[in-house]
Amino acid sequence: MGALFDVLTDNFDELAGGLWVTLRLVGASFAIALVVGTLVAALRIAPSKWLQRLGGVYVETFRNVPLLVLLFISFAGLRRAGVPISNWAAGIGSLGLYTAAYVAEVLRSGVFAVSRGQIEAALSLGFSYGATLRRIVLPQAFRTVIAPLASITIAMIKNSAIVGVSLLALPDLLKEARIVQSRTFQTDEAFFWAAVGYLLITASATIAFRRLERRFAIRR
Amino acid sequence: MANSDAGGPLVELRAVRKSFGDNLVLDDIDLAIAPGEAVVVAGPSGSGKSTMLRCINGLEEIDSGSVRFDGRPVDPRSKSIGPMRAEIGMVFQQFNLFPHKTVLENITLAPVKVKGIEPAAAQARARELLETVGIPEKAGASPADLSGGQQQRVAIARALAMDPKLMLFDEPTSALDPEMIREVLDVMRELARGGMTMVVVTHEMGFAREVCDRIVFIDDGRIVEQGPPAEFFAAAKSPRAREFVDKIIHH
Known part of the structure; x- marks a missing residue:
């Protein structure tokens, strides 16, 4: 038992630093996923067939290509093509855009849960189609899909572990745990603390989403 | 004209x-x-x-x-x-109140956002209208907490808040x-x-x-x-x- 805690205290700076990197990676990716996911969902329900198709192409592309492949393409591929993209930008971009596809799909289902009558009520009050979407439909869609958004977010936090150990080599929690492991050969201990770190983030996200749900979920 | x-x-x-x-x-x-x-x-x-x-x-x-x-x-x-x-005010069979807004917000939303009326003035008018339809005490309630008849009266107040020429x-x-x-x-x-x-x-x-x-x-x-x-x-x-x-x- 002593060895377990020794690994934590002896390598605290690395592990804590890795946790901080993972937090920033996850936070930035989440912001991208939410913004892009909302825009793509808006495309998919737009009153134009072409915009709907554009949204569909986005979802199918990013949902059907493995995250690891996206990371390779966005980093190695873009660099070879002469785009000087940083490992941070490639990591956040890949994870964010990949997750956005799932956010868009969940939001779209939330939009369909908003009744036609809500849209008609807003239109009849003089709101434009865009304002109706923004003020009435999307806020209700978000409130309807808080639980599935929590699942997507937790999946994203766990998916972030790929970024550090891929060729992007971001010094995130898992990457730092591997460094500790290879230096100390205390494999179980090092990865145990990595697991605890991920659990801390996912558990916090779960609690945050539960609060959101309690506060905002729609009673119908 | x-x-x-x-x-x-x-x-x-x-x-x-x-x-x-x-x-x-x-x-x-x-x-x-x-x-x-x-x-x-x-x-x-x-x-x-x-x-x-x-x-x-x-x-x-x-x-x-x-x-x-x-x-x-x-x-x-x-x-x-x-x-x-x-x-043109419209009242629907299924009421169609906005479930993510309070009763008062349901009534003030369009006057403020569509007509650009000051929020304070819109709220004062909304309370008057709730008085007119007989449920002034429900201003802060959520639509889900109202009976069907109360919801429909709020829906009427919501339409009237735009000062329509036609209902x-x-x-x-x-x-x-x-x-x-x-x-x-x-x-x-x-x-x-x-x-x-x-x-x-x-x-x-x-x-x-x-x-x-x-x-x-x-x-x-x-x-x-x-x-x-x-x-x-x-x-x-x-x-x-x-x-x-x-x-x-x-x-």
Whole structure:
């Protein structure tokens, strides 16, 4: 038992630093996923067939290509093509855009849960189609899909572990745990603390989403 | 200059036709409604009453003919439709209150965001309207906490908050329990007495007889007969209308 805690205290700076990197990676990716996911969902329900198709192409592309492949393409591929993209930008971009596809799909289902009558009520009050979407439909869609958004977010936090150990080599929690492991050969201990770190983030996200749900979920 | 001020009709439908697929729902509808008039639209289910009502504020697009409000064409595809709808209140069978807003927010949302009224002024007006519809104590409640009758009264207050020139009611009591129907009809009766121009699609023939100036009877997408309620109920001219009155009165 002593060895377990020794690994934590002896390598605290690395592990804590890795946790901080993972937090920033996850936070930035989440912001991208939410913004892009909302825009793509808006495309998919737009009153134009072409915009709907554009949204569909986005979802199918990013949902059907493995995250690891996206990371390779966005980093190695873009660099070879002469785009000087940083490992941070490639990591956040890949994870964010990949997750956005799932956010868009969940939001779209939330939009369909908003009744036609809500849209008609807003239109009849003089709101434009865009304002109706923004003020009435999307806020209700978000409130309807808080639980599935929590699942997507937790999946994203766990998916972030790929970024550090891929060729992007971001010094995130898992990457730092591997460094500790290879230096100390205390494999179980090092990865145990990595697991605890991920659990801390996912558990916090779960609690945050539960609060959101309690506060905002729609009673119908 | 607004047409209604010059003595013209507030609403005018001319030769309106509308189909859903192969199904002709409105067949050559001509109808004019004067400012201050309260009109009840009656007829069997599926006769096209609600569709006709929804053409007046452009929620339904017509295939041919014309719909005019206050002298201006109602065109769901034009930019002018939003501002025009802001002048036409609509009350739905299913209330359609916004579930993510409080009662007060439901009423102030459009005045503030569509008309640009100061939030404080909009709230003061909303509280007045809640007083008018008899539920001032529910301002902070969520729609889910209200009974159906209360929700429908809030929906009426929400429409009135825009100071509309015309109110459309689409079967406003059809989703309500019998004991709540009256509280909603009472509010509508007061509105009619106050001189509001209204078009009401309803099966409440007691309300029609007592409150409205004219009954428009629709069957199979056509206006079969129209006239003052006393005449309509006592001596409808067409066999279809007589049959309808018999069923409603004597069932």
